[in-house]
Structure formats: C-alpha cells, structure tokens
Amino acid sequence: MIRRFGLRQERLVPAAALLLVVVAFAGTPLTTGHPMTTFDVYNALQGFAQIGLLALAIGLTMMAGEFDLSVVGTYAVGGMIAVQAGQSSAVLGLLAAVAAGAAIGAVQGGLIAWLRIPSVPVTLAAYIALLGLAYVISGGLSVTFKNQHATLWVDQTVAGIFSPRSLVTLGAFVLAAVVLGGTRLGPELRAIGGDRRASRVAGVRVDRALVLLFTTSGTLAALGGALLNFSFASANPDPGLRPLLIATVAALLGGVSLAGGRGTAAGLLAGALAVALLAQIVAVAYLPDYSTQLFYAALLAVIVAIDSPGLRRTLERVRARTTTRAA
Numbered sequence: 001m002i003r004r005f006g007l008r009q010e011r012l013v014p015a016a017a018l019l020l021v022v023v024a025f026a027g028t029p030l031t032t033g034h035p036m037t038t039f040d041v042y043n044a045l046q047g048f049a050q051i052g053l054l055a056l057a058i059g060l061t062m063m064a065g066e067f068d069l070s071v072v073g074t075y076a077v078g079g080m081i082a083v084q085a086g087q088s089s090a091v092l093g094l095l096a097a098v099a100a101g102a103a104i105g106a107v108q109g110g111l112i113a114w115l116r117i118p119s120v121p122v123t124l125a126a127y128i129a130l131l132g133l134a135y136v137i138s139g140g141l142s143v144t145f146k147n148q149h150a151t152l153w154v155d156q157t158v159a160g161i162f163s164p165r166s167l168v169t170l171g172a173f174v175l176a177a178v179v180l181g182g183t184r185l186g187p188e189l190r191a192i193g194g195d196r197r198a199s200r201v202a203g204v205r206v207d208r209a210l211v212l213l214f215t216t217s218g219t220l221a222a223l224g225g226a227l228l229n230f231s232f233a234s235a236n237p238d239p240g241l242r243p244l245l246i247a248t249v250a251a252l253l254g255g256v257s258l259a260g261g262r263g264t265a266a267g268l269l270a271g272a273l274a275v276a277l278l279a280q281i282v283a284v285a286y287l288p289d290y291s292t293q294l295f296y297a298a299l300l301a302v303i304v305a306i307d308s309p310g311l312r313r314t315l316e317r318v319r320a321r322t323t324t325r326a327a
Helices: 003-027 028-032 039-061 071-085 090-114 119-138 148-154 163-184 185-195 196-201 206-232 242-253 265-284 290-306 309-326
Strands: none
Touching: 003 028, 003 163, 003 242, 003 265, 028 206, 028 309, 039 119, 039 163, 039 185, 039 242, 039 265, 071 090, 071 119, 071 242, 090 119, 090 148, 090 206, 119 309, 148 163, 148 206, 163 185, 163 206, 163 265, 185 206, 196 206, 242 265, 242 290, 265 290
C-alpha cells in the first residue's frame, strides 16, 4: 500500500502541480485585463532556464537519498570560471566551467562513497569552501563579461518562446530521462535511496553510482551558473541561498521524496516548469515580490504534509478498514 502510494505520488504530484499552474497562467489575463503574449511564455522559460539545471541536479541526488548543498557554490564557481575564461571564446568558458563542476562533484562523490559518510556535511563544507574560492577568483568583486556576442546569443529568441539557454536546459532533462529510463542507473539510484545496504547486497555498485551522481550534479550546476552569467554579462561570487531554495521546491514539486527512492526526470521537469510559471504569474499580475516566496512556502508545506509517514499510515489504516467492511 505504501509503495503504491509513493508511486502514485511520484506521478500525480508533478502532473497536478504543473496543470494547476498552467491553468492559473492561462487565466492571468482575466485578472490583469492584458492578453497573454509569446513574450510572457518566453520570460517564463527564461526563469525555467535559470533554476532548471539546479533543480535537476538536486533532484537526482535526492532520488538516491542524498542532498547536494554544494550546488550553489558550484553554480557560483562555474559561472565565475566561465566568465573569466570565456571573454574571448564562450565555448572555452563553458568547457572550463563544466570541467571544474565535474571535478568538484567527483571529489565529493568519492568522499561520500568511499568513506561511507553522509552527503550533507560533505556538501555543506564544500559549499562554504566554494563560495570562498569564488571570492578568491573574483577578488571579492563582480566580474563583467565583455563577450557581447555570447550574451546576445544565449538569450536570442528561438521559435518565439525559446532561447538557446532554455533549450539547453530542456535538453538536459531529456537526456536525464533517456539515461534514467533506458539504463540500469535509474533503478539503481532509486534502490540506493530506498535502502543502501540492501542495494549493496543485491549487487548494485553503490560507490560507482554515487560518484557518477555527484559528478553529474556538479556538471549541471556549473553549466547552469555559466549560462546564467553569460546572460547577465557578469558573475557574482555569492548568488545567495535563493537559487538553492527555489530549486529544492521545484525538485519536491517534481515528485522526489525527502527520504529518497523516488523520482523521475519528467517529474523534475514538471516541477521546474511549475515554479517558473508561478514566478511569471506573480510578475504579470504585478503582485509584490514577496508573494512568490509565500507561494513557494505554501507549496512546500503541502508537499511535506503529503510526503509524511503519518499520512501514509493513516491512508493504510483507512484502506484496511474499508477492505474489512467490504468483506
């Protein structure tokens, strides 16, 4: 019963969240009096591009019962490296950022896997160290990106509503869906998140999976930071905790369990799109900025309540009683 509830939640939570927000987004003109335009959709997808790769990185680690707090630090360092190395060649900047992010993730994954220690203290220490590294690289100041061609390219419109930045983000989700759905990695990550000891007994190569998982997380975070800083034409050594919080809400809306063992790339995509559309609704409706935080907090409270073991046990008891009476 509990397992079936989890599987339903894995699919229903992201689908319901995205449907609800899409309906609200489409109905915004009824309250504002202004018709919806393709530019509004473009802006929403730009917001999706800003947090999508972070949400995917965090969501993948949560599927395995881990939590990568360092993604914001990698986000900052990757963006800083991309801006400084990409002044003359954006491709070189992106490659340098992605390589740095992969190396950061691989080191953390190796420590977590081989020393058998929890991910939270390791990634928290890495987050603090990476912010310090970003300040060292930048000299404590924001760095201007002078490659105007790259800045214009990442945000140019494609088919009216997309940009290269949003298309790259969508591509990352599609690739994750193919890998998780078409290889053993997807079931292995869920098995590790469900019961790591049992996974080892069953023959799952847990250490290798964890190293690959955190390498992927670091790569995605660095790529996200690089693309964002190219768009902003500058790099900030400290992006704050807001990206981490929003990406976590998106991952939870995507049906990932707080306890691990559950989640899909399609669900994470739905969660990230829902969060981005919600932010655009606030902007289009001219609501105060704090309204977005209130909406995120309310959504998070609902998700936590749905995911609580107490609710699952209650549903199990209700089902048992219903079955007994029917018999």
